Amino acid sequence: MNIKKIFVVGSGTMGSGIAQVAITQGFDVILNDVNMDMLSKAKKNIEKAFSKNVERGKMTEEEKNAALDRLSLESSYDRVKEADLIIEAIYENIEAKQSVHKTISPLAKEDAIIATNSSSLSVTSIANVVSKPERFIGLHFFNPVPVMALLEIVVGLETSPEIVEISKEFASAMGKTPVVAKDSPGFIANRAGVVMLNEAIQMYSEGVASAEDVDTAMKLGFNHPMGPLALCDLIGNDIVLAVMEAFYKDFNDSKYRPAQLLKKMVAGKRLGIKTGKGFYNYDNKGKKIN
Numbered sequence: 001m002n003i004k005k006i007f008v009v010g011s012g013t014m015g016s017g018i019a020q021v022a023i024t025q026g027f028d029v030i031l032n033d034v035n036m037d038m039l040s041k042a043k044k045n046i047e048k049a050f051s052k053n054v055e056r057g058k059m060t061e062e063e064k065n066a067a068l069d070r071l072s073l074e075s076s077y078d079r080v081k082e083a084d085l086i087i088e089a090i091y092e093n094i095e096a097k098q099s100v101h102k103t104i105s106p107l108a109k110e111d112a113i114i115a116t117n118s119s120s121l122s123v124t125s126i127a128n129v130v131s132k133p134e135r136f137i138g139l140h141f142f143n144p145v146p147v148m149a150l151l152e153i154v155v156g157l158e159t160s161p162e163i164v165e166i167s168k169e170f171a172s173a174m175g176k177t178p179v180v181a182k183d184s185p186g187f188i189a190n191r192a193g194v195v196m197l198n199e200a201i202q203m204y205s206e207g208v209a210s211a212e213d214v215d216t217a218m219k220l221g222f223n224h225p226m227g228p229l230a231l232c233d234l235i236g237n238d239i240v241l242a243v244m245e246a247f248y249k250d251f252n253d254s255k256y257r258p259a260q261l262l263k264k265m266v267a268g269k270r271l272g273i274k275t276g277k278g279f280y281n282y283d284n285k286g287k288k289i290n
């Protein structure tokens, strides 16, 4: 693997998390955003996370400073040409993503790999606009990136096997476990996961069990670290509904039909932790109150 320098487009939740892990693992990272405030916020959050790691003895002060030295912030695409790997992590919109890739792919090095962190859009459709679709791939990190061990590698119609292999090595170098999926809606984890979430909502709405008992059953019966209803509240019920609706449309299969209660909760702004109300109630720090 010849990846040393990474250009990350978008410094929001995912871009900043990817940058944090990459500099920790010894990569040089150029973190890019159109919004300078997002860039400074990302850097502050990374510094804060590193300081916590130092306090907890997970990192030395020298390691923290060395990692921060590997990070630079850029509001333009001028330094795309330096990168061995470009990871786009801007908001989830196909036109916006295609527009970014159309602009950056001609600026990239001959042998650079270009990736998208999209969680639901077709890698093949985004690759449509790039100059070398065979060097384009999906690298789907999970949130929060420093904590989540999984990296889904999403193989587009034109992606070359060599790029898949390099991506697997890159995943390991980032301390993540790779799984490889064809470009198909939801890839692996989200496709299976949301059906389980939806079924839990359905059972709760039928009065089969209380929210607590549905969650406890899945935690203890399936060894899940958190219950499906608490997880919906964490993800945001609006996001869960949007994903279900997209799958329902893409697969035209009733197993993806969103539960009526999920629709009602979204209409009533019971979105979960972010609105303080979902399947459970939360205080303004996001702590469950009942």
Ligand SMILES: NC(=O)c1ccc[n+]([C@@H]2O[C@H](COP(=O)([O-])OP(=O)(O)OC[C@H]3O[C@@H](n4cnc5c(N)ncnc54)[C@H](O)[C@@H]3O)[C@@H](O)[C@H]2O)c1
Residues within 6 Å of the ligand: 009, 010, 011, 012, 013, 014, 015, 032, 033, 034, 035, 038, 089, 090, 091, 092, 093, 096, 100, 117, 118, 119, 120, 140, 141, 142, 143
């Ligand atoms: N948030 C999650 O839980 C999660 C998990 C896995 C994957 N994803 C995927 O990761 C991607 C990013 O999601 P996020 O939650 O980090 O979004 P976000 O809204 O937190 O951040 C997006 C950032 O992109 C920047 N941006 C927008 N247009 C840009 C451009 N043209 N050039 C440079 N920067 C630009 C914005 O200013 C913003 O800072 C999406 O595709 C999403 O589906 C998100």
